[in-house]
Amino acid sequence: MTNASDDLGAAPAVATPPVGDMSEFEQDFDFSGTAAPADDGPTNSAPSEDDPALAGVPVRVTVVIPTRNEALNLPYVAERMPEVDEIVVVDGASVDNTVEVAQRLWPQAVIVHQTRNGKGNALACGFAAATGDIIVMIDADGSTDPAEIPAFVATLVEGADLAKGSRFSLGGGSDDITTLRRFGNKGLNWLVNRIFATQFADLCYGYNAFWRRHLAVIDLPDVDATESQWGDGFEVETIINVRMARADMIIHEVGSHESRRIHGRSNLNAFSDGLRVLRTIDRERRSRRAGQRSMNSAPARVAD
Ligand SMILES: Nc1nc2c(ncn2[C@@H]2O[C@H](COP(=O)(O)OP(=O)(O)OP(=O)(O)O)[C@@H](O)[C@H]2O)c(=O)[nH]1
Ligand SMILES: [Mg+2]
DSSP states (O other), X not given: OOOOOSOOTTOOOBOOOOOSOSHHHHHHHTGGGOXXXXXXXXXXXXXXXXXXXXXXXXXXXXEEEEESSOTTXXXXXXXXXXOOSEEEEEEOOOSSSHHHHHHHHOTTOEEEEOSSSSHHHHHHHHHHHOOSSEEEEOOSSSSSOGGGHHHHHHHHHTTOSEEEEETTSTTOEESSOOHHHHHHHHHHHHHHHHHHTOOOSOSSOSOEEEEGGGHHHHOXXXXXXXXXXXXXXXXXXXXXXXXXXXXXXXXXXXXXXXXXXXSSOOOOOHHHHHHHHHHHHHHHHHHHHHHHHHHHXXXXXXXX
16 A cells, blocks of 8 residues: 555645647547537446537546656656646655656646545545546556557547556556566456456556546545545556446557656555455445345336
8 A cells, every 4th residue: 555644634736727738639539520528427428429519529638647756757757748638646745846846847737635645545636626528547657658648538539438558458568567466467357357247458557548527437435535445545446447347338448558667666565455456346346236236125116
């Protein structure tokens, strides 16, 4: 588990105007005829070009970057970042000058100080601050390549609800994964695919993108809660993947290459965080069962 400072406070986000525009993406993907989804709660359909309320609304992309002592790595991330509408940096009490470096690299970025500890809480805080139609979550350690963002966005625009990065799909790879983690990931992957009838190739990878309107389905813990919550840690990716699958969302895996962290130390512990993922799978399985039971026992409605 990560160990951000105990007293992060609930510092408000420093809101700044959006970063750049989407002209580059519009050219790459011809967004001109693509309607953005309305922010009207969960749905499992791709945005419809026929919806007159949405016609002509450009798709805005927010990149959410959790950071914990990543000052030395952020310049690499910025160098490879395509033009996007908004960057949200969520800091976890970094003791280096991560926040200053982020502000220098992206003067218009939204800087958020997370409310509790852990990467999951950081992402929840970043998602709450995001305003784009599409949210891309990416790491700050140089292991995930921002130049791949257009492939994730294109996958969503073409109809997916969740574009899931995968090191083990076509075009993917890893310079970073250890034998232990590879086997752990494989086992957890197998379990999830068996329980939830999914076909994930890479369950535990931090590079993903989804439509912001699906945040209600993902339902991460309340950012204002004061006690630590299940979902605050590295289990967050498993929660996102399993909840999207349970809601019958369209999930496409996008081949992604994971490099080695450039500077600094990993915050992840293969054993304790692996165990948290295992417990997460069990919790999601139980809550699915409870949901099915309550549906079965609901009294039948009789028409008047
Ligand atoms: N804000 C915040 N960011 C975090 C926290 N823990 C990790 N991060 C960030 O989340 C991203 C992934 O964390 P890493 O420590 O690289 O973990 P990992 O990529 O799963 O593991 P490695 O493959 O070993 O690097 C990085 O950008 C970290 O800075 C946290 O508690 N708070
Ligand atoms: Mg990393």
